Amino acid sequence: MAYPGAMAAAPALEVEHLGKRFGPRTAFDDVSFTVQSGEVFGFLGPNGAGKTTMVRTLGTVIAPTSGSARVAGLSLSDENAVEIRRRIAIMPESPGLYLRLSVHDNLEFFAGLYGIRNAEQRILAALDAVDMRSRLHDRAGALSKGLRQRAGLARTLLNDPQVLFLDEPTSGLDPVAAREVHELIDGLRKRGVTVFLTTHRLDEAERLCDRVAILNTTLRTVGRTDELRARLFSRSLTVATAQPLGDPQRVFGAVADVESWRSDTPGSYLLTVADTRRAAPEVVRALVAAGADVLQVAETRHTLEDVYLQMITDTEGAR
Amino acid sequence: MNVDLGRVRAVARKEFREYRGNRFIVTTMVVLPVIFLVLPMSGLFRLSSHTAATAVRAQVGSTLLLMLLMPVIIPATIAAYSVVGEREQGTLEPVLTTPVTREELLLGKAIAALLPAVAIADTFFAIMVLAVRAGASPVVVDAIWQAPNFLAQALFAPLLAGWAIWVGMAISARASDMRVAQQLSTLASLPALGITALMSFQVITPSIRVAVILAAVLLAINAAAWRVVSAMFDRERLVTGRRAERPVADDVVPWPEDRPTA
Numbered sequence: 001m002a003y004p005g006a007m008a009a010a011p012a013l014e015v016e017h018l019g020k021r022f023g024p025r026t027a028f029d030d031v032s033f034t035v036q037s038g039e040v041f042g043f044l045g046p047n048g049a050g051k052t053t054m055v056r057t058l059g060t061v062i063a064p065t066s067g068s069a070r071v072a073g074l075s076l077s078d079e080n081a082v083e084i085r086r087r088i089a090i091m092p093e094s095p096g097l098y099l100r101l102s103v104h105d106n107l108e109f110f111a112g113l114y115g116i117r118n119a120e121q122r123i124l125a126a127l128d129a130v131d132m133r134s135r136l137h138d139r140a141g142a143l144s145k146g147l148r149q150r151a152g153l154a155r156t157l158l159n160d161p162q163v164l165f166l167d168e169p170t171s172g173l174d175p176v177a178a179r180e181v182h183e184l185i186d187g188l189r190k191r192g193v194t195v196f197l198t199t200h201r202l203d204e205a206e207r208l209c210d211r212v213a214i215l216n217t218t219l220r221t222v223g224r225t226d227e228l229r230a231r232l233f234s235r236s237l238t239v240a241t242a243q244p245l246g247d248p249q250r251v252f253g254a255v256a257d258v259e260s261w262r263s264d265t266p267g268s269y270l271l272t273v274a275d276t277r278r279a280a281p282e283v284v285r286a287l288v289a290a291g292a293d294v295l296q297v298a299e300t301r302h303t304l305e306d307v308y309l310q311m312i313t314d315t316e317g318a319r
Numbered sequence: 320m321n322v323d324l325g326r327v328r329a330v331a332r333k334e335f336r337e338y339r340g341n342r343f344i345v346t347t348m349v350v351l352p353v354i355f356l357v358l359p360m361s362g363l364f365r366l367s368s369h370t371a372a373t374a375v376r377a378q379v380g381s382t383l384l385l386m387l388l389m390p391v392i393i394p395a396t397i398a399a400y401s402v403v404g405e406r407e408q409g410t411l412e413p414v415l416t417t418p419v420t421r422e423e424l425l426l427g428k429a430i431a432a433l434l435p436a437v438a439i440a441d442t443f444f445a446i447m448v449l450a451v452r453a454g455a456s457p458v459v460v461d462a463i464w465q466a467p468n469f470l471a472q473a474l475f476a477p478l479l480a481g482w483a484i485w486v487g488m489a490i491s492a493r494a495s496d497m498r499v500a501q502q503l504s505t506l507a508s509l510p511a512l513g514i515t516a517l518m519s520f521q522v523i524t525p526s527i528r529v530a531v532i533l534a535a536v537l538l539a540i541n542a543a544a545w546r547v548v549s550a551m552f553d554r555e556r557l558v559t560g561r562r563a564e565r566p567v568a569d570d571v572v573p574w575p576e577d578r579p580t581a
Contacts, residue, residue, distance in 0.1 A: 022559065022561050023561070053559075056558060056559075059416050061412070061415050061416060061554055061555070061558055062554065062555040062558060062559060063555065082418045082420060083418075085416060085417055085418045086418045088416075089416070090413070090416040091413075092409075092412045092413060092416075094409045095413070096409050096410045096411075096412060096413035096414075097410070098333070098337060098410055099408075100336075100337055100340035100341060101333070101336055101337065101340065105333070105336055108329075109329055109330075109332070109333040110413075110417060111329075112325060112326060112328065112329020112330075112332070112333075113326055113329055113330075113414065113417040113418065113419045114417060114418060115323065115325055115326065115418070152413075155413070
């Protein structure tokens with residue numbers, strides 16, 4: 001999927017061999033990746049993998065211990081920290097609203113910190129973006145968790161950020177509230193905002209992200225989900241027949257594109273093929289010619305979860 | 320160091336709004352000064368023209384000391400809460416992701432704690448001196464209505480409040496628990512009162528010259544304290560609970576295109 005402005009603008013994030021240690025513990029090490037402008041980039045990993053530390057590091061809240069990075073066009077350094085923070089916005093896992101203040105007063109405070117001149121207009125525009133204008137004067141403490149998350153998201157839109165970091169934005173939300181947040185992120189994508197999304201909800205990443213990276217202290221892989229699937233898993237077809245085939249080897253062996261096959265249950269076969277689109281019609285023809293009643297011939301789907309588990313299992317195994 | 324006054328104002332305004340919604344802070348700000356006013360006043364009104372001069376001086380001295388204790392006690396609780404409290408309620412990290420610098424954040428919080436403390440202290444001082452003038456014995460009126468006393472209140476109330484605030488914030492920036500920070504900050508502010516106590520009890524003669532010199536010293540300490548507390552405000556420690564580990568030389572490098580050419 002092409003994301004708006006993918007080739008037009010300079011990368012929003014460039015990370016080269018970045019590392020962060022806390023004493024003897026390594027949060028992440030030797031991480032390199034690039035996020036294009038306008039991209040929704042998913043950063044996946046198990047608890048303790050270093051996702052939040054990466055967000056804090058790129059957001060200049062904490063300092064890296066090795067490597068280099070460029071955030072919103074600026075080199076990651078103490079000197080550039082204030083200017084970087086002016087160009088980006090970060091929503092931590094908890095939206096961090098002042099619960100005794102109204103939604104308006106919360107947003108006005110942050111507008112002041114960003115030095116926004118037409119604060120009232122921007123506050124209303126940000127609340128419109130998350131469909132919360134009617135809650136302008138509600139006390140933040142009186143909002144539901146989902147609404148607080150949306151108010152937190154409105155806060156991050158105040159400064160019209162070049163890069164928006166969302167750290168597990170749906171953590172702890174019920175499915176309806178989570179879906180609302182997903183729709184908001186979709187809306188941000190359409191507006192061309194670069195989003196760096198950390199999550200361990202794989203369905204969320206698969207649905208929202210143009211590309212994903214999988215981190216487990218070191219970066220395991222980066223790519224589009226379909227690319228990762230293709231890279232990790234061989235192409236395969238699932239075949240189901242009404243009765244088990246008498247001689248499957250004779251049927252499947254005659255099809256040029258079938259590289260191998262196996263049967264886990266009677267009447268069910270998994271074929272490894274060179275090209276699923278070319279092999280599927282040939283397999284159907286061979287089955288019909290063999291007199292089989294064909295129930296199903298389908299490309300085997302691997303989810304992002306399969307990719308994730310494969311990568312994380314590889315990492316654990318390597319330790 | 321550039322300080323953006325707009326950001327300082329934004330922080331101070333937010334703090335004021337938070338005080339308004341916090342009954343504990345409002346109660347602390349009002350109840351303690353009332354106690355500090357009523358107790359010594361009852362003593363002052365018991366004095367008569369037959370009371371020994373030393374007794375009058377002692378009672379007036381302790382009253383003036385309590386008046387200067389007010390601006391120390393009132394902001395101590397607020398200052399102790401300022402950093403560790405925000406950290407505990409999860410509001411500190413979002414603030415640290417904005418362009419606000421630690422100097423601006425702390426200055427905004429300090430101003431928000433200072434103004435009500437000084438306003439309340441001066442208001443209660445005014446109530447005390449007017450009440451004394453209206454109904455106390457002439458010997459008490461003579462002892463209270465002295466220019467150095469007014470000068471001391473005008474100079475020392477904000478400066479002692481400032482000192483208490485910086486001490487409170489220093490503790491708050493390093494404390495891991497809000498209650499510990501509040502207890503320590505109250506105690507840590509008391510030594511600053513020693514010098515004022517010496518003046519109030521006339522161990523040091525409270526001349527205008529002495530008051531101005533001491534005020535100048537306190538002002539310098541306050542200015543230095545702002546810088547010291549700002550240096551103690553470690554973003555990384557506040558967010559992660561660990562001190563920032565300095566990179567080994569040249570491990571962190573500028574982005575290749577930003578590296579200086581030979």
